[in-house]
Amino acid sequence: MSAVAFLTRRRGGRGWHWTDVVTFGWLAAGLVLIFGPALWLLLSSFKTPAQLAEFPPSILPYASRSAMVDTGDGPRLLPLYTVELPDGTTAVMAEKNRIGIMANMVRPEAPDEVVKVNINARQPLREVAFATGNYTTPLQAFDFGRYLWNSVFVTVIATLITLLTNSMAAFALSKYEFKGRGAVMMVIVATLMIPLSVNLVPLYSVVSAVGLLNTRWGVILPTVATPTGVFMLRQYMLTIPDELLEAARMDNASEWQIYWRIVLPLAAPALAVLAIFSVVWRWNDFLWPLIVLSRKELFTLQIGLNSYAGELNVHWQFILAMTVVSIIPVLIVFFFLQRFITAGIAGTGLK
Amino acid sequence: MGAVLAAPAGLLAHLFDAPMRLWQRIAGRGGMIAFFLAPNMAIFGLFVIVPLGLNVAYALSGGTALFLPQRSYVGAANFERLLTCGDHMDPATCRDDLFWIAVWNTVRFVGLQVVVLVGVAMVTALILNGKIRARGFWRAVFFFPVLLSPVVVGLIWKWIFQRQGLLNWVMVELGMDPVNWLTDRTWAFLFSVGISVWAHAGFYALILLAGLQAIPRDIYEAAEMDRTSPGRAFRRITLPLLWPNLLVVIVLALIRAVQVFDEVYVLTGGGPGTSTMYLTQYIYETGFASSLRNPGVAAAASLLMGGVLVVLTIAQLGLTRWRDRQ
Known part of the structure; x- marks a missing residue:
């Protein structure tokens, strides 16, 4: 069996069908197109500004090497180059100074002997290095630490309120017969049709009228009464047998206890799905925070990133690094909770 | 984690028990x-x-004031301003040319994006449903962009499309001239479609995959025994049985596409010029951002967009119900 035949053989001895080729090509292209850009972002986020401005870019982040050299006026940090000497040998040399296209170079081990080198006959000596300052500087010197905190606050609080209020409403709508239940359900279904983008102007005026403009609560509250959340939880609670509730009532449990001690624990799988979705939704929210927040210190990470990327003098090294930071919670969800989400989408068409 | 959550929950329950009973x-x-x-x-x-x-009240009132009491009733003037055109196909003849530019941009976007998006999602779902190894891994790969925020999607691609970016490097390596992608009208439009497909296709692929997996395997096995070709099996078995799901996905994609804003706004800011300015951006800028702020016109425009969405959503709800009965 030749090598090619060995590598391309199929289980069961079947040959390659055109669909196998399409499958392989599609999956390979998908992998490159999806993780390629993300990987490029990650690599770029560790590059220095000088390196980011290079074209063509290098794949890995590099840093120029330099060495402490004493050229007669005290030790100084000088950049190192690989120099091609006239006799055909190469040597690692430090640049003392440069006049026009000629540089005065010295060997770090013999700093007194100056050699004049044409700048085209040398290459900067570089090594793979990660510019971690891209991450630490914006978190300390810029407002990104604050943006990060705002995002965490908004996400956590909004998710907690969403879970509580949506599950209470879903409980009432699934476990009680009362007049007007149909009407309430109708209203909730109807509002499924009205995305936030249709209500921007009046919502802004309402939020402003109740004094929540430029507050984190102004970002949180309009997003928490999600009809989808109520809907999904109600669907799930309908499957909890009413006999359980009746038995608890026999044992003199209050309605609150029934909700908190029986229905909520039983609805945990649905609550988990809603919690995961809510975290992703709120962490990623853009349009509404963009409108409601105009004070920089209240910006969420998304708004902060957008605002920095829109400035005239773009600090790409910081933006790329902070973009990576903003992906971290999403990555955690992706690696540990992806199963729940895919199940949630497949089951309810929720997004 | 359960125990950590249960302890404060139990405490809360105790605190609330007595007042709730009362x-x-x-x-x-x-x-x-x-x-x-x-x-x-x-x-x-x-x-x-x-x-x-309030949206209706805003749409029927004029002026730049934000609070309703300071606004005056103008009747249908805002709608008239939006809808008056010499020729609706040509925004330059319209009273609010920007609105119609946004409308036609959105129409072009929706037309192209939904076709490409559903096509990509369909192929992906079919392949994920096929005989492949590590299906879970591949499903996760295609799902990954769905979780990314629109800002991240916009910035990742902006970084790739920029003048000295990855794409131009590839162009140079292939012996072509670098292009200033995002200042070219056609490319900016195509990329706005491209990144939104990139960001959302995995979501729809997942819905379609669930639909495909609900099709009983033995139908295919029977077809295989009858020597039915894969293409024929797709046309005669897969498509008819997947059709209800496919329709729901198409309408859902339409609803989302009409509201396109976030990732495109981060990528192009609506530019170059107005070539990627879509309806939601028009509403946002008319309502909040531009110097010619006019909340009434923005509200009227959002009601018009809302009307389209309501029709699409009713269609979607009806279709979902019909699908679940099938």
Whole structure:
């Protein structure tokens, strides 16, 4: 069996069908197109500004090497180059100074002997290095630490309120017969049709009228009464047998206890799905925070990133690094909770 | 994690038990129902229902003031301004040319994006449903962009499309000239479609995959025994049985595409010029951002967009119900 035949053989001895080729090509292209850009972002986020401005870019982040050299006026940090000497040998040399296209170079081990080198006959000596300052500087010197905190606050609080209020409403709508239940359900279904983008102007005026403009609560509250959340939880609670509730009532449990001690624990799988979705939704929210927040210190990470990327003098090294930071919670969800989400989408068409 | 959550929850339950029992005794069962509904409905009412009513009031009033009492009733003037055109196909002849530029941009975007998006999602779902190894891994790969925020999607691609970016490097390596992608009208439009497909295709692929997996395997096995070709099996078995799901996906994709904003706004800011300015951006800028702020016109435009969405959503709800009955 030749090598090619060995590598391309199929289980069961079947040959390659055109669909196998399409499958392989599609999956390979998908992998490159999806993780390629993300990987490029990650690599770029560790590059220095000088390196980011290079074209063509290098794949890995590099840093120029330099060495402490004493050229007669005290030790100084000088950049190192690989120099091609006239006799055909190469040597690692430090640049003392440069006049026009000629540089005065010295060997770090013999700093007194100056050699004049044409700048085209040398290459900067570089090594793979990660510019971690891209991450630490914006978190300390810029407002990104604050943006990060705002995002965490908004996400956590909004998710907690969403879970509580949506599950209470879903409980009432699934476990009680009362007049007007149909009407309430109708209203909730109807509002499924009205995305936030249709209500921007009046919502802004309402939020402003109740004094929540430029507050984190102004970002949180309009997003928490999600009809989808109520809907999904109600669907799930309908499957909890009413006999359980009746038995608890026999044992003199209050309605609150029934909700908190029986229905909520039983609805945990649905609550988990809603919690995961809510975290992703709120962490990623853009349009509404963009409108409601105009004070920089209240910006969420998304708004902060957008605002920095829109400035005239773009600090790409910081933006790329902070973009990576903003992906971290999403990555955690992706690696540990992806199963729940895919199940949630497949089951309810929720997004 | 369960225990960590359960401890404070138990404590809370104890704290609430007594007052809740008291409230139940005072208000009765109806009072408890009201209590459970109240928080959600209050937030809902204040931030969804009230604004919905106000939207109409804004659309019928003029001026730049934000608060309704300071605004004057102008009747249908805002709608007239939006809808008056010499020729609706040519925005330059319209009273609000920007609105019609946004409308036609959105129409072109929706037309192209939904076709490409559903096509990509369909192929991906079919392949993920095929005989492949590590299906879970591949499903996760295609799902990954769905979780990314629109800002991240926009920035990742902006970084690739920039003048000295990855794409131009590839161009140079292939012996072509670098292109200033995002200042070219056609490329900016195509890339706005491209990145939104990139960001959302995995979501729809997942819905379609669920639909495909619900098709009983033995139908295919029977077809295989009858020597049915894969293409024929797709046309005669897969498509008819997947059709209800496919329709739901198409309408859902339409609803989302009409509202396109976030990732495109981050990528192009609507530019170059107005070539990637879509309806939501028009509403956002007319309502909040531009110097010619006009909340009434923005509200009127959002009601018009809302009308389209309502029609699409009713179609979607009807289709979902029909699908679930199938």
